[in-house]
Amino acid sequence: MLHSEVKGKLLAIVGAENVEDNNASLLAYSYDSTARFQALPDAMVAPRNTEEVAGVVKVCNEHKIPIVPRGSGTNLCAGTTPTKGGIVLIFKHMNHILEIDQENLTMTVEPGVYTKDILNAAIDVGLFYPPDPGSMHISQIGGNISENSGGLRGLKYGVTRDYVLGLEIVLPNGEVIQTGGKLAKDVAGYDLTRLYIGAEGTLGVITKAILKLIPQPETKKTMLALYEDLEAAAETVSAIIANRIIPATLEFLDQATVQVVEDFAEIGLPVEAKAVLLIEQDGPPEVVDRDMDKIEELCKDNRAFDVQVAKTVEEAEQLTAARRSALSALSRLKPTTILEDATVPRSEIAKMVKAIGEIAEKYQLNICTFGHAGDGNLHPTCLTDARDEAEIELVEKAFEEIFQQAVALGGTITGEHGVGMMKLPYLHLKAGEHGIEAMRSIKQAIDPNGIMNPGKMIEPKGRQRMVVEHQ
Amino acid sequence: MLHSEVKGKLLAIVGAENVEDNNASLLAYSYDSTARFQALPDAMVAPRNTEEVAGVVKVCNEHKIPIVPRGSGTNLCAGTTPTKGGIVLIFKHMNHILEIDQENLTMTVEPGVYTKDILNAAIDVGLFYPPDPGSMHISQIGGNISENSGGLRGLKYGVTRDYVLGLEIVLPNGEVIQTGGKLAKDVAGYDLTRLYIGAEGTLGVITKAILKLIPQPETKKTMLALYEDLEAAAETVSAIIANRIIPATLEFLDQATVQVVEDFAEIGLPVEAKAVLLIEQDGPPEVVDRDMDKIEELCKDNRAFDVQVAKTVEEAEQLTAARRSALSALSRLKPTTILEDATVPRSEIAKMVKAIGEIAEKYQLNICTFGHAGDGNLHPTCLTDARDEAEIELVEKAFEEIFQQAVALGGTITGEHGVGMMKLPYLHLKAGEHGIEAMRSIKQAIDPNGIMNPGKMIEPKGRQRMVVEHQ
Numbered sequence: 007m008l009h010s011e012v013k014g015k016l017l018a019i020v021g022a023e024n025v026e027d028n029n030a031s032l033l034a035y036s037y038d039s040t041a042r043f044q045a046l047p048d049a050m051v052a053p054r055n056t057e058e059v060a061g062v063v064k065v066c067n068e069h070k071i072p073i074v075p076r077g078s079g080t081n082l083c084a085g086t087t088p089t090k091g092g093i094v095l096i097f098k099h100m101n102h103i104l105e106i107d108q109e110n111l112t113m114t115v116e117p118g119v120y121t122k123d124i125l126n127a128a129i130d131v132g133l134f135y136p137p138d139p140g141s142m143h144i145s146q147i148g149g150n151i152s153e154n155s156g157g158l159r160g161l162k163y164g165v166t167r168d169y170v171l172g173l174e175i176v177l178p179n180g181e182v183i184q185t186g187g188k189l190a191k192d193v194a195g196y197d198l199t200r201l202y203i204g205a206e207g208t209l210g211v212i213t214k215a216i217l218k219l220i221p222q223p224e225t226k227k228t229m230l231a232l233y234e235d236l237e238a239a240a241e242t243v244s245a246i247i248a249n250r251i252i253p254a255t256l257e258f259l260d261q262a263t264v265q266v267v268e269d270f271a272e273i274g275l276p277v278e279a280k281a282v283l284l285i286e287q288d289g290p291p292e293v294v295d296r297d298m299d300k301i302e303e304l305c306k307d308n309r310a311f312d313v314q315v316a317k318t319v320e321e322a323e324q325l326t327a328a329r330r331s332a333l334s335a336l337s338r339l340k341p342t343t344i345l346e347d348a349t350v351p352r353s354e355i356a357k358m359v360k361a362i363g364e365i366a367e368k369y370q371l372n373i374c375t376f377g378h379a380g381d382g383n384l385h386p387t388c389l390t391d392a393r394d395e396a397e398i399e400l401v402e403k404a405f406e407e408i409f410q411q412a413v414a415l416g417g418t419i420t421g422e423h424g425v426g427m428m429k430l431p432y433l434h435l436k437a438g439e440h441g442i443e444a445m446r447s448i449k450q451a452i453d454p455n456g457i458m459n460p461g462k463m464i465e466p467k468g469r470q471r472m473v474v475e476h477q
Numbered sequence: 478m479l480h481s482e483v484k485g486k487l488l489a490i491v492g493a494e495n496v497e498d499n500n501a502s503l504l505a506y507s508y509d510s511t512a513r514f515q516a517l518p519d520a521m522v523a524p525r526n527t528e529e530v531a532g533v534v535k536v537c538n539e540h541k542i543p544i545v546p547r548g549s550g551t552n553l554c555a556g557t558t559p560t561k562g563g564i565v566l567i568f569k570h571m572n573h574i575l576e577i578d579q580e581n582l583t584m585t586v587e588p589g590v591y592t593k594d595i596l597n598a599a600i601d602v603g604l605f606y607p608p609d610p611g612s613m614h615i616s617q618i619g620g621n622i623s624e625n626s627g628g629l630r631g632l633k634y635g636v637t638r639d640y641v642l643g644l645e646i647v648l649p650n651g652e653v654i655q656t657g658g659k660l661a662k663d664v665a666g667y668d669l670t671r672l673y674i675g676a677e678g679t680l681g682v683i684t685k686a687i688l689k690l691i692p693q694p695e696t697k698k699t700m701l702a703l704y705e706d707l708e709a710a711a712e713t714v715s716a717i718i719a720n721r722i723i724p725a726t727l728e729f730l731d732q733a734t735v736q737v738v739e740d741f742a743e744i745g746l747p748v749e750a751k752a753v754l755l756i757e758q759d760g761p762p763e764v765v766d767r768d769m770d771k772i773e774e775l776c777k778d779n780r781a782f783d784v785q786v787a788k789t790v791e792e793a794e795q796l797t798a799a800r801r802s803a804l805s806a807l808s809r810l811k812p813t814t815i816l817e818d819a820t821v822p823r824s825e826i827a828k829m830v831k832a833i834g835e836i837a838e839k840y841q842l843n844i845c846t847f848g849h850a851g852d853g854n855l856h857p858t859c860l861t862d863a864r865d866e867a868e869i870e871l872v873e874k875a876f877e878e879i880f881q882q883a884v885a886l887g888g889t890i891t892g893e894h895g896v897g898m899m900k901l902p903y904l905h906l907k908a909g910e911h912g913i914e915a916m917r918s919i920k921q922a923i924d925p926n927g928i929m930n931p932g933k934m935i936e937p938k939g940r941q942r943m944v945v946e947h948q
Contacts, residue, residue, distance in 0.1 A: 109715055109824040132721060156662045165662055167671075168639070181911040188822035190852035191627045191636055191892035193675045194900075194907040195934060196916045200638075200671035204664045221721035244580055250603060250692035292763040351659040353580040381661035421662035429665075436665040440652040444923060445667045451922035452915060463666060 008048045008093075012069050016051055016093070019061040024052040024099070035076065035094040036087065039141075040428055041342045042392050043084035047074065047094045054099040056174060056182060056213040063211060063457075064180030066093065072460050075207040077117070077149030080141035082345055083426030085153060085206050089461030095211065097148055103127055104214070110188040112171060113217045117148025121155075124217065133219040136163035139422070140330055148212050154204030156422030158255045158329070161380030163220075165422065167203045174214035175202055178453040188216060201448075206424055207459040209452045223288035226254065227298045228322035229315040231305040232279035236260070238309040239281040240356035243379045245304045246285075247352065251297050255286035256380030257329055258355070263336070263376040263387075270335035271328045276312065283310075283379065284329050286322075332376050333387070340372070340389040346405055348412035349383045349421030361411045362386045369400040383421035409435055425463040433464065479519045479564075483540050487522055487564070490532040495523040495570070506547065506565040507558065510612075512813045513863050514555035514898055518545065518565045525570040527645060527653060527684040534682060534928075535651030537564065543931050546678040548588070548620025551612035553816055554897030556624060556677050560932030566682065568619055574598055575685070581659040583642060584688045588619025592626075595688065604690040607634035610893070611801055619683050625675030627893030629726045629800070632851030636893065638674045645685035646673055649924040659687060672919075677895055678930040680923045694759035697725065698769045699793035700786040702776040703750035707731070709780035710752040711827035714850045716775045717756075718823065722768050726757035727851030728800055729826070734807070734847040734858075741806035742799045747783065754781075754850065755800050757793075803847050804858070811843070811860035817876055819883035820854045820892030832882045833857045840871040854892035880906055896934040904935065 027049040037044040053059045066073050072092025097118030104114040121142040128135045138157035156165045172186025185199040233239045259282045268275040287297045305313050316322035337343040350358045366373035377384035409419045409432045419432045445464045498520040508515040524530045537544050543563025550557050568589030575585040592613040599606045609628035627636045643657025656670040704710040730753045739746040758768045776784050787793035808814040821829045837844035848855035880890045880903045890903045916935045
């Protein structure tokens, strides 16, 4: 519970209607989309503008009260669950698109804008915002930036980091800084913009962002390629790249995933295939046609037993929507869904999928795998039950082995979900102790009181997952 | 002069042939390509591998000896001139392309590889490394990364930062870390890769880099558009972008620059034009043809009095080579050439060029302007004489006003050259005192003894340019 003096100060800054500390509110902000992590904050605070954020941060810094900045809570790394009480900062008032600058191809936004609204606003003027995390319908851009969210278009277009040109940041001491600008080039000092992208809210609060837009691709085509075995699908991915084609989307789904997605979406997905590639290309029509013809040929050369090109925009949208529903579909099957994102160099996908299968077999677990084959970003997803402590112990062991395997193949413990509390105990596998030490020293330098999202990413101590029932 | 104990330790690590401290050597490493900055180091050290770099850094950290990592010294911000003696670290032995991975589209390099060799090695296998700083024929990739170098393709393809996937870094304490990898997505911890890109050697020594390659564009076309006035050229730039075309290159040259480049290159450049745009598009032939036709139309619509499309590859190469020679051509005219890179949002180019003209007029200085119009990155270049102290004082005042104007227009004090010693006194204009304070705290955290390239970018004290004759 907040000390009454602190609560009084916060009320004076944001108004009584923007501080909540009743039990229902605290419970609502006690968890995010990550299974098995939950802890109560002391209050929810909803500032209305940057000045109010700065005021709140100053009070918290003075009283050493933790701040957890939170968007829609769609993250899968327990990045927005409280760990030591404090306040959860939400951006329901700071949710405006402030400007679309068609001459400089930028959009300036507040952190609470939904990702999908950014894309739609860009499309309305013939422009495009490529990053499309799976949760983009409800995720907020502030969260996307803090997690450096990826998505289905990462191979060709990159990730959130590649579309943020500048930030307004409230530092942990309450001072406000501006980084970057409407600038394609800017090397004035350390790259604070990119340091804050993916910092998971541990270095300050992002209160504004200048996003880069690009011309909208003229057209798009979508196809499914079906395989009897996984290696053939992986070889196709390699063959496409070897032919110097970079598709907009190159998704992989294993049979188990296709089956549950079909049960959920009922659009006639090929449940008989052992592996499916969902491939999209966008761009000028001549190029899309040429690329898709070549890709179809490469799929067949690499033992696809069927290739289905979507005939209409609706059919194409149905296919990508089905892929996007994978997590929702999977999470219907068992009480607890643990979705990971071990990532490897593209060339190692077949080995990684095979290793996941063997690890699942070893621990007798139900793990489906789908993900972004084009950029090696896989989502092994375990269907389990958090109440079954014996099984959960096996799940922990299995994922640790999966992370070890990913790093051994030149990969990483997380491609797009972030570290948060979830993968804190595994960060050393990728970053090494000296790397973590460098990160800790930066954290300590910027946030000496440790108020910003404590217990995430680089805290010294290991994790003990809190066993709570899957929401 | 190095203490004999220190020198002995360094000799033991790298061998006697890789430590030089005779006067001729010290003089050779006392300056870079920046006019009017010069100071002697105590020694030049050339390590042969990462272990030797780590050993050297440990010795220097123990004895608090400054280290200035240096590529070819082509930078224009006095980023590699010594300030407090110490050693200049050069990479003549660490100059190998270690691997080209065609499946993952990466190239792994040591810091001493020439940028041009990277591009050529990529082209040899049908791939492409887009960043092309003006000095790419002789610049080294380590320097490019440390300065986050830009170039002529920034608008469409981005800058060095966008093509570095991972680094090997020797920290100031001598420990070696690996960041990133052959990975399109990686969010395991703070983005140390991007923090080190553009850090100007102030946070450690880069000893290896994994670069991202892309498929080589199938074809390229080049044209010149000639204008009676500057505004028309600037309006053309806006019109091209408004038509959702992103050219590979969109360069601006004022009449004075065209004149000196023609005097130098003698290829028949249009010296009668008040402003010239050099425009290139690359990609699939259909798209290049369509874009170039449209661009030609837009140039004419916006009052270009002539548009010249290069008829052959040789003619096109001659044009871009002429543009690349601008600095060399300009520096023949007067003893001292001071080339700056104030950068503004693309929409503000006309205002900025006009302001530069007015400031030159006010101080009665000879300032030519050319640069990357597509990304707002201009290079106002003052032809002067460092021995003329009265004029140099005016030059200082003029550039300060130019930087203020750039920032007032939403721009930055440096788009691609870096801060170094040269722009240290102006960094606050862009980053603000609180921004600089955040940067200083990071520097202090990572390099508590202040050994890495001291006196650059964010040192507390203002600069006094050292008056030395232009080399």
